[in-house]
Amino acid sequence: MTDLSESAAEIDLRGAAFGWRGRAAVRAVSGSFARGSMTAVAGPNGAGKSTLIKGIMGLLRPLSGSVHIAGAGRRRLAWLPQAAELDRTFPITVLDMVALGAWRRVGPWRRFGAVETARVWQALEAVGLAAEAGRLVGALSGGQMQRALFARLLLQDAQVLLLDEPLAAVDSHTADTLMQLLCAWHREGRTVVAVLHDLALVRRYFGQTLLLAGRQVAWGPTAEVLTPANLAAARGAREEWA
């Protein structure tokens, strides 16, 4: 163990169970997301992947067990929900929507200065949306909207990024761009946790995998987790999953 920061736990779960109305959608999750790690959360439909992410974000309290977030707690976390509650009919430009990412620094009252404005443009460039900055969010395609949400994440500048199916329902070109952004965040030393369906993508890009099927099936290096035996165990709970 040479690098302490590399091994430090960013998010630590101990026997955690999350669900609604007292019924656990996912239980017995124990382990930690190491600082700077890149982890895929995989599993069949109904495995409790989104529920786990919401639990980590603090939107659901653990039914049992515990969640511990290192350092300044959830201020370090940024979350991209599967279906954002964002009202796409609201008349706001892409530029202003992305600027919301600075909320933790600017808040409801402080001035939105030149430094933040420059960061918004950088984020728009990074996702290839600079040309659309002045358009209303309602005019964006599904893929462009996901790019805009990624730009907002960029602006949040969070140490830990939790993404729920970030590549679902986008074209392959957009998926490539967004995947490159995830890898860039990882290279910058941020902790990336992403719920993904595409196991080929998981094997190619993610060092760590957490396999769920209503409970924790396996958690560790991707090659050791996505074994035929583990996948069969996960499938056992949900027959339709391949």
Next chain:
Amino acid sequence: MSPLDWAVAPFADYGFMRRALAGTSAAALGAAPLGVFLVLRRMSLMGDAMSHAILPGVAAGFLLSGLSLGAMLLGGLATGLAVALLAGLVARLTPLREDASFAAFYLISLGLGVLLVSVRGSNMDLLHVLFGTVLGLDDAALLLITGAASATLLAMAALYRLLAAECLDPGFLRASGGGGTLAHMAFLVLVVVNLVAGFQVLGTLMVVGMMMLPAAAARFWVSGVATQIVLAAALGVAAGVAGLLVSYHGNLPASPAIILAAGVVYLASVACGPQGGLLHGLARHGRGQ
């Protein structure tokens, strides 16, 4: 009579018309911007429901201390917020959805309000409460409506970013440190304050028209939130002027004339507005073929 005389003489000649003009303009400046956010939040019927909900409190204040504006404001705020909170509570504790429980409580509130005014006051009082006395505004009433409009505009300027963020993406705001609940509650209080303050001008039933009609109309002309707010306020003031003039020259009751003028503005916007107006859509459809 020249058109200029027609438009200016009533206000130049009569103090009560000038007071009515000031009162309706203030009501429009405060209420219309709130209406823009009600439209954006898909809560257009909330203003209507709220105007019924505040009635018993306003009536109780009116009957206990006459035309004491402080008493009516406090009573209106108390019953308005009580209805909002009770509706939220029932929605949380039972399977009844919030809109249905809100409707139930505001109807109870309306019944109670009309009962209070009828039992303790005269029929004249009831008419005043329901339809306002725009042509008989005294200094105190003018002070209340202008004060409420000023406070509303300042509060909305302070809360603007929070209101917009909460309206656009409540989930994001919650995950980024919150403030959404504060914005929502402050917004509800502003709606109630404007309904209570506007009730002497246009009446509890009609004041909602000044809140919603210009806001719904503005949406057909411009797309930005800020521009919609400015336009809605301007359309509200214009409807007030037009309504007062029609009422004066046609010897018609002022409050419904003002709301009908706002209604004409709305219908014209639905027909002609470039942002999704009917004629615009037809023209584009025709070109497309």
